[in-house]
Amino acid sequence: MTTVDPKIIELAEKLGKRPRAVVNHIIKYGSVSTTQLKEIYGYDHPPRAARDVREVGIPLVTKIVKNAETGKKNAEYTLGSLEELRTDILQGRKNFPAKFKKKLFTQHKHKCAICNAEYSPRVLQVDHRIPYEVAGDKLDTFALDVNAYMPLCPSDNRNKSYSCEKCKNWLDIRDSEICKTCYWASPEGFEHVSMKKEKRTELVFRENEINVYTAIEEKAQFVGESVEEYIINLLKKSE
Structure with missing residues (x-):
């Protein structure tokens, strides 16, 4: 031991x-x-x-x-x-007050801040924009400033955790300013994704939009491309 x-x-x-x-x-x-x-x-x-x-x-x-x-x-x-x-x-993770969660979810129109898809309040999860592991004492975890948090769907919460865990800023640098300009903290306006120079967006097709996705998928398969590649190439052609 x-x-x-x-x-x-x-x-x-x-x-x-x-x-x-x-x-x-x-x-x-x-x-x-x-x-x-x-x-x-x-x-x-x-x-x-x-x-x-x-x-x-x-x-x-x-x-x-x-x-x-x-x-x-x-x-x-x-x-x-x-x-x-x-x-x-040390008392463990505290439950967020119902009023705070309602205010946060309403501000984001009950949508995940990453994929922009709408979810019920039971599904959405509250997450720090800047991880505590990076901000430390600079971020008052329990001040409950609604702008310091973001609602995430379970999938994107896992994706964010996975990406942050491998980021050099999380592992070594721990600079809150770097996090502030990252996609995972500010998807509405960012300069990098986990310190990598890239741009990203999320598209979610639901209900009556499923037919649109199916049509795109079929066309992508016909030309031997992924859906992502097909959409990018389609946008390039329209420039």
């Missing part, structure tokens, strides 16, 4: 099932990887489990390593410095 400050061990017992499993594994073995979180504990989205730990105030250090058996890269988590322990949020 790894030598760990008693405070961390004590706190681990007070956590929810998922963050407790992450911390206890690290305490016992020194670290835990995304592969282990998925294969041993059955977490389909391992970065979310690690994020649960950070959101209750326990610092984690992320390192990208290569799996000796598969050769694929995955994240490996170890406990951070006790000096970074957030004693102000």
Whole structure:
């Protein structure tokens, strides 16, 4: 078992099932990887489990390593410095007040901030625009400034977590200003996607628009292109 400050061990017992499993594994073995979180504990989205730990105030250090058996890269988590322990949020993730959620969802017209598709309040999830792991004490998590949060559908919340986990700003730099100009924090106006120079948009076809998507898909298949490639090439031709 790894030598760990008693405070961390004590706190681990007070956590929810998922963050407790992450911390206890690290305490016992020194670290835990995304592969282990998925294969041993059955977490389909391992970065979310690690994020649960950070959101209750326990610092984690992320390192990208290569799996000796598969050769694929995955994240490996170890406990951070006790000096970074957030004693102000050790009671765990707080539920957002109903009035705050209603205000946020209404402001975004009940749409996911990323894909712009409309969802019911039960489906939409509240997420920080700038991750706590980057902003740290610069962002008052519980001030509940509606502009500091964004509603996301479950799929895009997972996509954002996955992308942020691999971003150099998350791993090394931790500059809030870089996050502010990122697609995942400001999809309505951004300069980069996880520090990569690219532009992105999301299209969701629903109900009576499904026929439009089907027609595009058929035409794309006819010319041997993906739907994305077909739309881009169609726009280029119209310039």
